[in-house]
Amino acid sequence: MAENNNSRNIRGRVVQKGYKRPEFDEQYDTTLDDVDAVFNDSEEHHVTEKKEEEPVALNAFELISMSAGLNLGNLFDSEQEFKRETRFTSKCPPKEIVRKIEEAAKPLGFDVQKKNYKLRLEKVKAGRKGNLNVATEILQVAPSLHMVEVRKAKGDTLEFHKFYKNLSKTLKDIVWKSDDVQMQYAA
Amino acid sequence: MGCFHSTAKRQHPGYEDPVHLASQTAFSVSEVEALFELFKSISGSVIDDGLINKEEFQLALFKNQRKENLFANRIFDLFDVKKRGVIDFGDFVRALNVFHPNIPMEEKIDFSFKLYDMDGTGFIERKEVKQMLIALLGESEMRLSDEIIETILDKTFSDADANQDGKIDRTEWENFVTRNPSLMKIMTLPYLKDITTTFPSFVFNSEVDDLVT
Numbered sequence: 001m002a003e004n005n006n007s008r009n010i011r012g013r014v015v016q017k018g019y020k021r022p023e024f025d026e027q028y029d030t031t032l033d034d035v036d037a038v039f040n041d042s043e044e045h046h047v048t049e050k051k052e053e054e055p056v057a058l059n060a061f062e063l064i065s066m067s068a069g070l071n072l073g074n075l076f077d078s079e080q081e082f083k084r085e086t087r088f089t090s091k092c093p094p095k096e097i098v099r100k101i102e103e104a105a106k107p108l109g110f111d112v113q114k115k116n117y118k119l120r121l122e123k124v125k126a127g128r129k130g131n132l133n134v135a136t137e138i139l140q141v142a143p144s145l146h147m148v149e150v151r152k153a154k155g156d157t158l159e160f161h162k163f164y165k166n167l168s169k170t171l172k173d174i175v176w177k178s179d180d181v182q183m184q185y186a187a
Numbered sequence: 188m189g190c191f192h193s194t195a196k197r198q199h200p201g202y203e204d205p206v207h208l209a210s211q212t213a214f215s216v217s218e219v220e221a222l223f224e225l226f227k228s229i230s231g232s233v234i235d236d237g238l239i240n241k242e243e244f245q246l247a248l249f250k251n252q253r254k255e256n257l258f259a260n261r262i263f264d265l266f267d268v269k270k271r272g273v274i275d276f277g278d279f280v281r282a283l284n285v286f287h288p289n290i291p292m293e294e295k296i297d298f299s300f301k302l303y304d305m306d307g308t309g310f311i312e313r314k315e316v317k318q319m320l321i322a323l324l325g326e327s328e329m330r331l332s333d334e335i336i337e338t339i340l341d342k343t344f345s346d347a348d349a350n351q352d353g354k355i356d357r358t359e360w361e362n363f364v365t366r367n368p369s370l371m372k373i374m375t376l377p378y379l380k381d382i383t384t385t386f387p388s389f390v391f392n393s394e395v396d397d398l399v400t
Contacts, residue, residue: 060320060343061303061363065373067323069258070302072286074248075225076378076385089329142335177328 055094055117057140058147082161085151088168088178094138094146097174101136101148104170108163110134120153123163128156132163145176202237203277212284217383219280224386226276238273239266257322261302286376295374300360310354313340 102112105121113120123132132155139147152160205219229247230239244263245253266274266282285298303311347363364370
């Protein structure tokens with residue numbers, strides 16, 4: 001399509017000059033009601049919360065819904081977009097995974113709060129959109145295989161992407177399979 | 188100079204009037220027009236016939252890594268309501284409508300039930316769930332023993348299959364996803380509320396007063 005003064009091509013699509021790709025950062029933060037409940041709870045919230053000896057086990061449908069084929073958001077996505085959440089699997093015992101994440105996050109400048117198999121990582125220094133806040137949870141696929149979900153709770157998505165790259169380097173030894181293929185391409 | 192609608196009709200079989208589609212869905216007229224932009228880019232990627240075939244759908248979903256995927260096939264089949272092996276614009280809009288944040292959960296639960304009831308018997312059978320679970324594990328390159336897979340299925344069915352008949356009916360499914368709302372996350376696309384920003388449709392001089400919607 002011929003270019004004129006009012007338009008420029010983005011991948012063959014004519015768009016308005018000054019077109020700015022929408023930023024979904026703030027509006028679409030993952031719901032973290034459950035994580036918040038764990039960390040903000042007072043005695044009243046303890047009603048259903050019993051001491052977890054083991055990570056929560058994922059059921060078949062929770063696993064199935066992780067398929068890329070069911071993530072229709074990809075229809076709208078472009079190469080530029082960094083994911084707001086990612087996951088990896090590990091064959092390490094869950095308590096050790098928690099310990100390793102804590103060990104890895106602290107030198108990266110994060111405060112760590114943990115409860116059972118949920119961790120809240122908050123960057124001490126404020127970034128582009130406030131303090132980066134990351135929620136992680138260890139879930140059981142099988143007794144010998146666990147999944148770690150890492151989600152941005154607050155802050156800049158690009159900073160989250162950089163943090164995750166650093167984190168996965170440090171955690172390399174415990175990562176079995178990682179979901180961050182798209183993140184690699186996006187980099 | 189022909190008006191927008193007749194030009195589009197000639198090039199895109201199954202193209203429907205945006206006003207009509209907007210009245211049937213949660214989308215506004217300009218949102219439907221924006222979806223048409225997306226539809227055109229997907230449907231023209233392999234064969235420029237104004238229809239989305241399976242290959243084009245895979246390309247759009249997996250970003251130029253066309254691959255066979257059980258779940259993408261299921262989604263395609265559900266979009267392809269007329270069972271012609273292709274998705275036209277009307278199909279596209281009406282199917283995406285289910286994923287709109289404003290659509291009632293009931294419709295999303297319906298869609299997800301049909302999604303997982305692969306053979307359309309009206310029940311999600313254990314063998315279907317096993318097949319889907321194995322497909323997911325293959326996709327993520329996780330290999331688990333059959334014993335472990337059976338354990339996962341046991342736990343899932345003891346939770347979801349209230350009458351323990353080895354299959355999940357529509358009511359059991361509704362109760363199950365109500366207890367496990369994260370299962371419905373895949374059924375809502377927040378992007379659909381911002382579609383006009385992602386795909387500005389200013390190229391069209393819409394003759395329709397958007398205030399109608």
